[in-house]
Amino acid sequence: MSKDFVLDAKNPTPLYLQLADRLRHFIRAGEWRPGEAVPGERELAGLADVSRVTVRKAIEDLVRDGLLIQRQGAGTFVAGRFEQPLSILAGFSEDMQARGLRPGSKWLEKKLARPTPEEAMALALSPGERVVRLVRVRTADGKPLALERASVSERYLPSAEMVSVSLYEALKAQGYRAVRALQRLRADLASPEEARLLAIQPDSAILHIERRAFMSDGTPLEFTRSAYRADQYDFVAELRVDLSEDRV
Structure with missing residues (x-):
């Protein structure tokens, strides 16, 4: 296996990123x-044939992507589940590609439509505006991970056909x-339809996630409701102590 670790010193890509790509390939x-x-x-x-500092940076890169996990005193292990940091705003496709996986979709609905009251309120739509509505099963290397229902105003996305993989x-x-x-985020049990589409047993644990995304001026851009397989996904939040005031 050592020959698979040979890195290209003439490549402008930093060695730690080259090594991270090699390790990502082994996992995939x-x-x-x-x-x-x-x-x-x-x-x-x-x-x-690199320094331990280079190795450490490559490992840290994959830990951030959720492909590896580090256990104090035990070592580094391949993650058995997907870990998604809640502090990072990324689409499903971007997240899977960062992990070295092939994102895909099984389309269930892809059309321009009149908004529901919930969509109109979430996207701050004016009367008469329409939305692009995208309903699909999101997959990684062909494995179903999430059922996603996304809506975007027609003014930002004139046609549903503009979306191939990544919204x-x-x-x-x-x-x-x-x-x-x-x-x-809300924990729930899979409905019969969700279980069928996600290839899990009815009443399996799932995570319902509602996302409202905004542009830099505060304008709503995206309204998405998803159901994630709880046996495959962990959502991780980093907590920090507020140092702005004295604490006892």
Whole structure:
């Protein structure tokens, strides 16, 4: 396996990113399986002929992506579940690509339509405005992970056919970008329809997530409601102490 670690010193891509891509490939190809411990820093440094600092930065990159987890005193392991930081605003496609996985969609609905009252309120629509409504099962390497229902005003996305894989990429192509979002998470049990579409048993645990994304001027851009498989996804929040005032 050592030959797979050979990095290109002439490549302008930093060595730690090259190494991170190699490790990502091992995980994606199933050479390192969920829950399996990865080689230590010293061993990886020897295999790749790089410093331990380079190895450490590559590992940190994959930990941020949720592909690896570090357990104090035990080592580094391949994550058995997807970990999504709540502090990062990213679309499903961007998230999966960062993990070295192939994002996909099974389309259930893709059309321009009159908004529901809930969509009109969430997107601050004027009377007569329409929305692009996108309903699909989101997949990673063909495996269903989430059922997603997204709505965007027609003024920002004139046609549903503009979305192939990534909604955020389609919006970016039109010159619009979400910079802030509010998300509400709720634990629930899968309905028969959700269970069928997500290939899980009825009444399995799922996470219902409602997202309202905004542009830099505060204008609502996206309203999305999703159902994520709870057996595959963990949403992680980093908490910090407020140091702005004295604490006892």
